Amino acid sequence: MATASNTRNTTQKMHPMATILFGSRWLQLPLYLGLIVAQGVYVFHFMVELVHLVQKVPDMHEADIMLIVLGLIDVVMISNLLIMVIVGGYETFVSRLNLKGHPDEPDWLSHVNANLLKVKLATAIIGISSIHLLKTFINAPNLDDKTMLWQTVIHMAFVLSAVSIAWIDRLMTHADNKH
Template sequence: MKKIESIVFRSRWLLAPFFLGLILALFILLGKFLKELFWLVYSFAEISKNDSLISILTLLDVTLIACLIIIIVFSGYDIFVSKFSHIESDKKPGWVGKVTFSDLKLKLITAIVAISSVELLRAIINIDNNTNDVMMWKVGVHITFVFTGVFFALTDYIVSKKGQGH
């Protein structure tokens, strides 16, 4: 039994390659960000207001996704694999080590709602290139994400009150 528990406990390290893969994805996002930024700067004089707004929203979208990846990597590693004990505390972001799984879930859905908002805004700015069906799907998906976020927050609120004896 002790051997099985040891194997199960050590299996948490199988998550480390997933987090390393997400770090690799950050480099890919950085390439996309730099490509879009270069295009925006290079095309600045010739592009329309709508194209510049769409490009800026793309930069914002990629940045939000990168922040989401960092939150997941740091928090997930800290929660599920190992604490960041070898990093000096003054170099760690203040939230590292303080984020619970519930907090991570809310941060994740909040970031998804923000990303969805940017995508919806991009579609609205570029409305001439979108059909009514596409717009309805985008609005529907966004509303679903918003309701999911509210439901998660409400569930966590109820659970936290229950834990306080209410």
């Protein structure tokens, strides 16, 4: 209770411009709520594809089943990415969620910051890109070499970007620890 009172007193003592600037973080709330709606759309899409898979399975070849299952995995990975952005972004940029001690608190949330969130997002994007690339390779007989080449190049760009982000984060963390 004293903490909430101290927070209110600190906010009241802030310069009006600082109060406006700091309060502007709440403008992100509709963005996070919109991502929750997008998550609902992905759940609906997942269920439609799952029903499609179950209904058509007797008439499908193994490669077709694998492509649909990879599509379902892709939806799950994008959904995980959305959760990281929604929960991690809200916690980092808007307001604390105060989940300490909650049995379902994600391990990574206790030490989330903007840099860690970037690294986690970059690695999640690599995972999603890997699924797309695997789908491309499975479907290779139906695609031209140019499509496969560009998807591989784009995937490698994601990998290099993630490694660069992680390396820069490590350099910054290492530099901060020296000071």
